[in-house]
Amino acid sequence: MGNVIELDIHTLGKGFGAEARGVDLANADEATLGALVDAFEHHGALLLRGQKLQPADLMRYLSRFGTPEEHTLKEYTLPDYPNIYILSNREVNGRKGSHYDGVGWHTDYSYKEEPVKCTMLYAVEVPTGGGDTLLADLCAAYDALPAEKQQQLDKLQLHHSYKYFMETREFGRMKLSPELEAENPDVFHPLIRTHPADGRKALWVSTGTVRGIVGMDKAEADALIDELIEFATQEQFVYRHKWEVGDVLVWDNRCTLHTGTKYDDANSYRVAYRLWAKGDKPF
Incomplete structure (x- = not known):
């Protein structure tokens, strides 16, 4: 019988979403990753703060939620990591990521026969104001x-x-x-x-x-x-996430809507990595 992992779980707000504290994703064992996925399944969203992750760490975590999904617009993906999509207004090596992707209430890949199960965002650099993510509990x-x-x-x-x-x-x-x-x-x-x-x-x-x-x-x-x-999207159903560097937020596209908010892109920078896990046909 495997070890039973008890996470330190705190509600994000209004009974929706959860923050798991005291977890170091880069060094987490498989039992801990499994417990995180179980928490996600019943909370609609799962947050971990203060993480220091390499692309391979993100891929390992994502893979516990399901098979990594590819992105429709390949030009914004991370070199050598086609499943990691760059959201950014900062130019690196002559290229930028996708800038205002995600503004407007939606659920990801809803135009597919099998929309993505979850979306994962990892904050590498955050703007001085704005750039929040809002999640609606459907x-x-x-x-x-x-x-x-x-x-x-x-x-x-x-x-x-x-x-x-x-x-x-x-x-x-x-x-x-x-x-x-x-x-x-x-x-x-x-x-x-x-x-x-x-x-x-x-x-x-x-x-x-x-x-x-x-x-x-x-x-x-x-x-x-x-x-x-x-x-x-009334306030009573919505959680607003204000990003900090090192945040990893995963939300369940089967039961949420989300939108990003604008930020002062002329005077501050945002860099985030987005990943998706494959889902199933809605019923």
Whole structure:
């Protein structure tokens, strides 16, 4: 029988998310990594502060959550580490990372048939102000809906489109190449998603990739999506993370929305590494 690891867990806020204290990821054994993943499965997000990690350390930790996922835009990945995506406004060796990626409420890779399970961010350099990450607890939002509204939404399917997202987004707008368009066909996912760990329900609405709702005209669909986003991102459901160098934050894309906030990119720098673990088909 293996060792039972008891983590020092503290709630991040409003009953959502957890911080595990006293863990040195670079030197953590497999039992400790497994305990961290177990905590993540039931808290929606997991934070560790004060870490000093090399890319290989990040890959080892991520791999405990699942198979590392590749990134659609390969030009922003770390040399020799195609699964590590650079978010940065600092130029290094003649290249920058992706700058304002992640601004606007969304869940990562929702335009894929099997969206990513989790997103991991590691703070290498943080700006003097701004650049926060906000996480919305979609399970708490679902639970707060009236039963009649839950039943109404349970039948609905969202139309997600990478092409639509990239051609209409505020930052980094671009027309897809035929290759990228072929690699990222439109997909359809349930508006109410069931978490595979324990069956809890999430109001799995999003912006950006959502083109509409199946069987509903665009004006009606857009109005409902806006209503649900406004509901799910109320302050009572949201945790705001203010970054410190060495933070490692992992959130569960199956039950959260997230957005970044802008910062003074003319006078301060931000460098973070983003990693994804593969997920499964929403149900």
